[in-house]
Amino acid sequence: MPKAKETVLEIDLKALEHNYHFLKSKLKPNTKFLAVVKAFAYGSDSATVAKKLQDLDVDYFAVAYVNEGVVLRDSGITKPILVLHPQPVNFKTLIERCLEPSLYNAKILKEFIAVADAENQTNYPVHIKFNTGLNRLGFWESDTDYISEHLKATKAVKAISVFSHLAASEDLTEIDFTKTQIKNFTAIADDLSSKLGHTLWRHLCNTSGVLNYPEAHFDMVRCGIGLYGFGNAPEYNTELKPIATLKSVISQIHKIEPEESVGYNRAYTSNGYEKTATIPIGHADGISRQFGLEKGAVFIQGKSAPIIGNVCMDMIMVNVTGIDCTEGDEVIVFNANHTASEFASTANTISYEILTAISQRVKRTFLH
Known part of the structure; x- marks a missing residue:
């Protein structure tokens, strides 16, 4: 590696490729891989990291905010991009740049449907977020009737996935809590799919979920910190390479x-x-x-x-x-x-x- 002549953050794309293949090796062949590249790809460089992962044929990307997704589109990223925490003020831009929103409460659901309808969209892909214990964002399990009623009443949007977020997947003292989250998420996903009348992709696992709970990989996983070289446990840190x-x-x-x-x-x-x-x-x-x-x-x-x-x-x-x-x-x-x-x-x-x-x-x- 070249010696530094100034303060510099050096990003090893070969290490990124290694981490991607290691994490992907833990999945079943049909499980999709979503790469989380929010926050400048965990402080590195979102455009360069995303281009490398797109070349490796990653299935999906996720960012936190719409402007992060715009940066990726401007950089030539064509893969689907999930926006985890979109704000209504950016919904029109989101649609213009073919980004896919997480809809996590009644206000967001209604406002996005209204914007999508005004923009003459048909079956615009959206992802429905449920809270199963993190208590940060997400609908409650009792909201499935409300969600299905609003989605079935419009042709502007179509739910393509249902997801939640594990709260303590890296903490092996919290196995019972995590397994309860997995059980509750499965019931919610079954209920919503039944009420909508079509199959939804399911995704729940973050990096530690991928490594510790293979039964919860479902249709897609969302990996962030693992791609950048950290497995939140000594045995996995040795398998991953900090980039x-x-x-x-x-x-x-x-x-x-x-x-x-x-x-x-x-x-x-x-x-x-x-x-x-x-x-x-x-x-x-x-x-x-x-x-x-x-x-x-x-x-x-x-x-x-x-x-x-x-x-x-x-x-x-x-x-x-x-x-x-x-x-x-x-x-x-x-x-x-x-x-x-x-x-x-x-x-x-x-x-x-x-x-x-x-x-x-x-x-x-x-x-x-």
Whole structure:
């Protein structure tokens, strides 16, 4: 891999391909694979990642918001795109760009039918979201009569799938809760399909659901974090390859004396004669202040260098006492060996937050 000359997020598309094939190998041949590429493809680059997955013949994509789907269409993505959390103000754009909405409550259902009808649509594909325990978005199981009445009364839209979201599929202490979700979802899907008079695709599993609950793969699965290299369990993390490497360089080295302070609010005071390195990455780039005060660390010449003092907007300072390094040397924030999950754990957070927080001002480069 090329050495960094500036702060850069390096995306390994070969690792992405490996993760896709690993996850797909867990499915039955007829189970569709939906790739979740919301939030800039978990902080990487949604257009480039989606193009790679489209080349690998993924079946579907999902984004959170309509504008994310528009970016994919503008980038040449032709596969179906599910919008998980559409807002009514964007319904017309959604239809113009051939995106498919998740309809999750009565207001959204009625407003989308009205827009689709005004746009002279026939059988526009929609996905019906049910809440089975996450308590975030979704119709209740008692809403199937209401949904079926409204859908059967219009020719503008047609439900093609019914889905829900597992709340704790990665937590093996919550197996009973997850199995109850699966059971309830199955009953809801049966009920709605019966009332509509046609078969609906069913999809429930996220990455951890794919790995831990094969009985719930149904007609399609939705994989996000697994594609980017994390399986939420040690045994699966070894099978997956993190696709992102965040690295930077040393801008300046300081030699400081005992009792000297470093950074804003003098948050760090040296214990003796020490050496510090300043690195051009800060909380405006996604390295939040919670990693300061020696909680987080970076790697220089293969050695851990703790972040000292408060994280600045554009810079961090690290303790490189005892590390043979010089200005211009490469700095690893996270990579396949020192993962984003490990980095996140030092500040009591998760890989999802670290990956998606990487600012768009950080340059993206691509391998393979």
